[in-house]
Amino acid sequence: MLPKILFTTVMDGLDRHAAEMAPEGFELVIAPQFTPAYTAALPEAEYLVGNVHGMDDGFYRTASRLKLVQLLSAGYDHVDLEAARRAAVPVCNNGGANSRAVAEHTILLILAVYRRLILQHDLTSKGLWLGNKPMPTFHEMHGRTLGIIGLGTIGKRVARIAGRGFDMKVQYNDLVRLGEDEEDSRNVRYRLLPELLATSDIVSCHVPLTSLTRNMINARTLAQMQPHAILINCGRGPVVDLAALHEALTTGRIAGAGLDVFPQEPPPADEPVLSLDNVVLSPHLAGASRETRIRQTRNGFDNVLRVARGERPLWLLPELRDMVA
Structure with a gap:
């Protein structure tokens, strides 16, 4: 069975970019949070790429196979850092893509x-x-x-x-x-x-x-x-x-x-x-360009590949950098 990437953000054509840029050797599931497809894929996902809310201890118990949470945003104030630490799952933001x-x-x-x-x-x-x-x-x-x-x-x-x-x-x-x-x-x-x-x-x-x-x-x-x-x-x-x-x-x-x-x-x-x-x-759209969306997708999949190769991911959140050697 191929390792599964759960890609959760579909706005502004991100789902299309994900489908076009998905790395070989992985199963890509594109499913927004709270949809049946997302609920079905989460327990088997090894990599989550996108922005989701409610990543508490219960989230990580459900997503017990996760090796990486890769945000598409630069901001991460919605992330429960201690829950990620307890689950030993690295969380990365998006490396200045925007x-x-x-x-x-x-x-x-x-x-x-x-x-x-x-x-x-x-x-x-x-x-x-x-x-x-x-x-x-x-x-x-x-x-x-x-x-x-x-x-x-x-x-x-x-x-x-x-x-x-x-x-x-x-x-x-x-x-x-x-x-x-x-x-x-x-x-x-x-x-x-x-x-x-x-x-x-x-x-x-x-x-x-x-x-x-x-x-x-x-x-x-x-x-x-x-x-x-x-x-x-x-x-x-x-x-x-x-x-x-x-x-x-x-x-x-x-x-x-x-x-x-x-x-x-x-x-x-x-x-x-x-x-x-x-x-x-303006309505929180400073980072919303087509070029940004492409860079976000590229950076997310790059980090998936790094973790899959056993390497340290880029753009680890500062509070969690000590989790990964």
């Missing part, structure tokens, strides 16, 4: 806020041609200071695009500090968080959701930003306290924001931030 798309989307949101793109679209589509009439204040990115919170794979790409493409000054804050030589090669500089907030024209969040980062952008930290500064969040929704952000945006504490993620998704229709004209919103 980093280019998220980095580009970050730049998109910065430009959309700086150039008041939504306002321009709305006025033009309604026949209100500004022409030479008084216009809102627009800004350029050139020469501005970008502060990146979380210089991981995505943060590094944002820094590269901003520095090389827009001649921006880039500074960062991260638990892992780069060496001086790497800072020089990337043209970035480390700053303590209060320094970064106080001196950045744009603050962009790219941290995972942990106990340290939940609500790290709050009334206190927003008060440290400059009044002309803007906030971008393409990381995890709960990193930003939306109530505090709403107050900062409506009182002039900061000038604007671009948000792709929210503490509750989808956000409630009456969420006050949604109605502000100095905010640009």
